Each structure stands twice: as C-alpha cells, then as structure tokens.
Amino acid sequence: MFYHNDHLPGLNSQLPLKAKLAEVHELIQTDLPFVARISMAVYDSDTGMLKTFLESNDKGHIVSSLANHEAPIKQSTSLVKMMEEGIPRVINSLCKLPEIKLEQTKKVIKAGYVSSYTKPVYKHGEFVGFLFFNSKHENVFDKHALRQLDVFGHMLSLMIFSELSMIKTMTAAMKSSNRLTSLRDPETGEHLERMSRYSRLIASGLADKYQLSDEYIECIFMFSPLHDIGKIGIPDQILMKPGKLDEEEMALMKTHSTLGRKIVDEIIDDFNLSKIHNIDIVRHIVEFHHETLDGSGYPKGLTGEQIPLEAKIVAVADIFDALTSQRPYKEAWSNEKAFELLRDLAGKKLDQDCVDILLANTEAIRRIQQQFSDAETEVLDS
Numbered sequence: 001m002f003y004h005n006d007h008l009p010g011l012n013s014q015l016p017l018k019a020k021l022a023e024v025h026e027l028i029q030t031d032l033p034f035v036a037r038i039s040m041a042v043y044d045s046d047t048g049m050l051k052t053f054l055e056s057n058d059k060g061h062i063v064s065s066l067a068n069h070e071a072p073i074k075q076s077t078s079l080v081k082m083m084e085e086g087i088p089r090v091i092n093s094l095c096k097l098p099e100i101k102l103e104q105t106k107k108v109i110k111a112g113y114v115s116s117y118t119k120p121v122y123k124h125g126e127f128v129g130f131l132f133f134n135s136k137h138e139n140v141f142d143k144h145a146l147r148q149l150d151v152f153g154h155m156l157s158l159m160i161f162s163e164l165s166m167i168k169t170m171t172a173a174m175k176s177s178n179r180l181t182s183l184r185d186p187e188t189g190e191h192l193e194r195m196s197r198y199s200r201l202i203a204s205g206l207a208d209k210y211q212l213s214d215e216y217i218e219c220i221f222m223f224s225p226l227h228d229i230g231k232i233g234i235p236d237q238i239l240m241k242p243g244k245l246d247e248e249e250m251a252l253m254k255t256h257s258t259l260g261r262k263i264v265d266e267i268i269d270d271f272n273l274s275k276i277h278n279i280d281i282v283r284h285i286v287e288f289h290h291e292t293l294d295g296s297g298y299p300k301g302l303t304g305e306q307i308p309l310e311a312k313i314v315a316v317a318d319i320f321d322a323l324t325s326q327r328p329y330k331e332a333w334s335n336e337k338a339f340e341l342l343r344d345l346a347g348k349k350l351d352q353d354c355v356d357i358l359l360a361n362t363e364a365i366r367r368i369q370q371q372f373s374d375a376e377t378e379v380l381d382s
C-alpha cells in the first residue's frame with residue numbers, strides 16, 4: 001500500500017474559480033507544456049452574445065488584454081458551426097487563416113498565440129460556451145494532446161458549471177422574491193433590465209483601473225437587479241403612493257436596504273450558497289446602494305472608500321435610470337439633463353469614475369434604452 005499526493009489539492013478547497021483554473025492549467029503543462037493559455041467564453045442565448053468569462057495564462061495577470069470582451073456569435077461562421085454540430089476545432093496556425101473577422105482572434109494573435117484548440121461545451125445538451133486552449137507554437141495540438149485536453153476540458157466545464165449553477169440557484173431564489181416586490185413596485189421590469197446593463201457597462205469600463213475580473217463584472221450584472229429586494233417588506237400604501245412620501249413614510253421606505261440585506265443573508269444560508277466566491281457582491285449591492293460619498297446616504301452613512309465598489313457602480317446605474325424613466329410623480333428626464341445632474345453629483349455623492357464611464361458611453365446607453373423601453377411593454381400589455 002502507498003499514499004499518493006493529490007495533484008489538484010486546490011480543487012477540494014474554497015479557492016476562487018480563477019485559482020482553480022490556474023491549478024489545472026499548471027497540471028496540464030506538466031504533460032503539455034506548450035498550452036500557454038486556457039480561457040472560457042460563455043454564451044448568452046437571450047442576446048446571442050459570446051462573453052469572455054475566465055482565463056489562465058502564463059503571466060498570471062488578473063486581467064489580461066483578452067478579458068472583458070463580448071461579441072455576437074454570428075460574427076464567426078466557424079464558431080456557429082461548432083456550436084450547432086458540437087465538433088471541436090484545431091487551428092494549427094492562426095496567422096495562415098485566410099480572413100480574421102473576430103476582434104478577439106486578432107487580439108489573441110497580437111498577444112503572441114499562434115495556434116488554438118477550441119471545444120464547445122454543453123450542459124444537459126444545451127450549448128453553454130467554448131473552452132479555448134492556445135499555444136505560442138504551431139502544430140502542437142496533435143492526437144495525443146487532444147485526447148488529454150478532451151478529458152481536462154470536460155473536467156473544467158464541470159468545475160465552471162457547478163459554480164455557475166450555484167450562482168443561478170441564488171439568482172433564481174432571489175428573483176422569485178424580487179418578482180413579488182416588482183408586482184407592487186412602480187419601478188418596471190425594464191428598469192431592472194436597463195440598470196443591470198448600465199451597471200455592467202460601468203464595471204467593464206473600470207476593469208483596467210481596478211483590475212476587475214470578468215467573473216466580478218458578470219456578478220455585478222447578475223446581482224444588480226436584486227438591489228431593491230428589501231422592498232418586499234414595505235407596505236403597499238408607501239410603496240405605491242402616487243405622490244411624494246412624507247418624512248415618516250420616507251424613514252420607513254429607507255429600511256428597505258437593511259431589510260434586503262437580511263433577506264439576502266437568509267437566502268444564502270438557506271440554499272447553502274456562502275461558498276460562492278464573490279457572494280459578498282450581492283450583500284453589498286443590496287445593503288449599500290443608497291450610500292453616498294459624503295456620508296449623507298443610508299443605512300450606515302458610510303463615506304468614500306468605506307463604500308464597496310459594487311455599491312457605487314449600482315448607485316450610479318440606478319439613479320441614472322430612475323431619472324430617465326417616467327415615475328408616478330415625475331416625467332422622464334432627457335439623457336442630457338440626467339447627465340448634467342450626475343456630473344454635479346460626481347465626486348460629492350457619486351463616484352467620479354463610475355459617472356465618467358457612464359457619460360462616456362452615450363451610444364451604448366441609447367442602445368440599452370431602445371432595447372428595453374417602457375413604452376413598448378405598455379403597448380404589449382394593453
């Protein structure tokens with residue numbers, strides 16, 4: 001009898017997904033040293049977009065030039081073919097491709113990678129994304145290598161999807177509570193669609209400066225619609241009051257952020273989700289999205305650096321959408337007028353970087369507004 005060392009001890013632990021991928025990458029390299037980069041892109045079937053999600057490269061950078069990217073899958077006939085037919089693809093020399101359409105492929109080449117092995121990933125028969133293996137050498141993905149990468153590929157997908165499904169359980173549990181709130185809330189479902197996209201836009205723009213990973217940005221997108229989950233505990237006559245709230249009513253309304261935090265903590269406990277890396281993002285968004293830099297916000301009156309970045313991001317996205325939407329007590333403001341107010345509040349109440357990034361993306365804002373407009377739903381509802 002003998003004892004054998006586990007080569008992947010990190011997978012038994014509570015490491016973030018990125019660290020687990022790095023450990024598997026290292027093991028792959030003991031046999032296949034030429035595999036210089038492994039990355040995963042996830043597919044959003046609602047929008048047809050393929051988004052970078054996770055990456056491990058030789059340099060071990062948190063954010064590489066290849067992160068934080070999304071593109072419609074339709075831009076590449078070869079990716080669409082792989083998705084539909086489930087057949088992996090080997091490109092032994094990226095430079096010899098007749099035409100390169102995808103911006104991301106150009107960046108991969110620029111980063112020094114010359115060959116690739118791409119594997120479509122499915123869960124219960126449904127396409128969920130691609131695993132990419134890149135090398136800085138040509139003609140290295142031979143039969144022997146592919147056999148090993150197939151096994152590792154399956155393992156990596158399982159690892160990634162068990163984490164993703166935990167997050168999905170979490171959002172599903174919370175969404176049902178959230179739906180109960182939104183049924184009574186004058187804020188529409190479109191508000192949540194728009195503000196979560198503004199939040200992602202801001203987070204993406206901050207990625208370089210704050211070294212934000214794709215995983216973090218995706219969590220901001222998934223968790224931001226839950227910001228007002230605590231309104232479930234606010235009585236109808238306050239939540240649905242057509243006019244302005246008086247002082248006492250306002251004080252009660254303000255309890256929604258502390259209440260929301262309690263609900264989120266309970267859901268995390270009940271569904272045993274505390275092991276999800278980044279789970280604190282949702283706690284912070286729910287509890288602190290009404291805090292302001294100068295300490296005049298609620299519930300804790302936190303100032304500047306005390307406010308978690310995710311709460312600062314969501315605050316700007318939420319306020320911008322509230323201003324530009326119609327509410328029972330006010331007309332919708334034009335984007336320009338809302339920009340002016342945000343510019344005024346930046347650095348005093350709202351984070352300067354978050355405001356700057358939102359204001360620098362007027363085209364993206366307009367696209368989001370067109371795609372999720374309140375007017376359209378009203379027509380559909382009537």
Ligand SMILES: [Fe+2]
Binds near residue numbers: 227228256289290
């Ligand atoms: Fe709120």
Ligand SMILES: [Fe+2]
Binds near residue numbers: 195227228318
């Ligand atoms: Fe909101």
